[in-house]
Amino acid sequence: MGIQEIIKGKKEWRAHMARVKSLPQDYQIVYKEIQKYLFKVGPVQLTEGTGLLSEIVDLFEDGAALGKDVLEVxxxxxxxxxxxxxxxxxxxxxxYQESVNQKVNKAMKKVTDKKK
Known part of the structure; x- marks a missing residue:
């Protein structure tokens, strides 16, 4: 990843977070919890740009504009x-599960090969 890509990514992230900060307080609280949750259990591609998170902000902006409570959204x-x-x-x-399985299978193959 080149320096230009890093700079572009940071600019996109700052713009994204500015959108989050413009949401009502209850939406910001729920967004931050969603963000934490997705960073812990979410998909690998989540760290590539702001795709899913931007879609959530879009949804939240629409909900807030309609005067909905965040939990209605x-x-x-x-x-x-x-x-x-x-x-x-x-x-x-x-x-990680795939990695563990591959390591076990590789080790078991070595053991099996030694027995032959």
Whole structure:
């Protein structure tokens, strides 16, 4: 990743966060919790730009403009709201599970080969 890409990414992130800060307080609180949740359990591609997070801000901006309470937009189960759009995405947990399985399979193959 070149310096220009890093600078561009930072500018995009700052613009994104400026949008978040312009939301009503209750929306900001829920957004920050969603962001934390997605960074912990979310998809690998989440760190590439602001795609999903921008879509959430779009939804929140629309909800706020209509005068809706944030939980009317997300539903009371905010984690489930987060899980739905990422259900088919590869997560860091998936990558780690694959890594563990590959290491075990490789080690077991060595043991099996030695027995022959």
């Amino acid at each position: 997300t539903g009371k189960d905010v984690a489930a709201f987060c899980d739905d759009p990422i259900k088919d995405s590869k997560t860091y947990a998936d990558i």
